[in-house]
Amino acid sequence: GAIQRSMITQLVVSFDTQVVLAANGLRVRNRDTDQFVSLLVSSAIVSGNTVAKIQFSGSASVIDRGQSIHPGAMVELPDSLADGNYELIIEGSSITSTSSGFFVDAGKTGSMAGSNDIYGDQAVDHFYRLFGDDDGDRDIDALNNLLFRQSLNTSFGNPRYRDFFDWDGDGDINSNDEIRFRQNLNKILGP
Known part of the structure; x- marks a missing residue:
């Protein structure tokens, strides 16, 4: 997967x-x-x-x-x-x-x-x-932040839209999703 x-x-x-x-x-x-x-x-x-x-x-x-x-x-x-x-x-x-x-x-x-x-x-x-972990490395770091920022203010159908950043699943990545992402920024999830 x-x-x-x-x-x-x-x-x-x-x-x-x-x-x-x-x-x-x-x-x-x-x-x-x-x-x-x-x-x-x-x-x-x-x-x-x-x-x-x-x-x-x-x-x-x-x-x-x-x-x-x-x-x-x-x-x-x-x-x-x-x-x-x-x-x-x-x-x-x-x-x-x-x-x-x-x-x-x-x-x-x-x-x-x-x-x-x-x-x-x-x-x-x-x-x-771990919400925001698009690269599967157990943390939300600058690389995750970069991809999230590229997806911010996009919606379903836009090639930059990433459904896994759409926290509330409303078809767009907006300030609601950004709030949830920022809560995890710089977070590391131990094994």
Whole structure:
């Protein structure tokens, strides 16, 4: 995916087989607050395998971006994770392979009872959100500021418009977005 960490509005998990997901099969936890994020999970079969799409909804770790007017229509904007470090927990004992009937060995332990995989528990995973971090380096510095300034006062359709700088998702990057960006300027998010 894209390197930017300014907005995270969804995660996609691709399995190597068809699976049945129980309600708690996929979970996202804010590592900074130790709170789980409310999720909306949908799945589809793509090329014979299950692909799960995770979106976020009303919790302390989620920013409700509301609705926005985009060319000709009012659209519901996807919510974003709030600033912080996160982990995705794949609960193998809550995911069943349709071909074998066994739980998924997400942690690759060889267990048919199901094992978990946790993505984001290591700094190398880079699973975090920091509004304004367009280059994915955990800080909001002069380079981020330069790109933001180039996007300031642009709107949807302008080639300089960057949706990940549009804090409120209203289709333009204006003073409201600049206030939020400035709150993070010179901020460093530790792992």
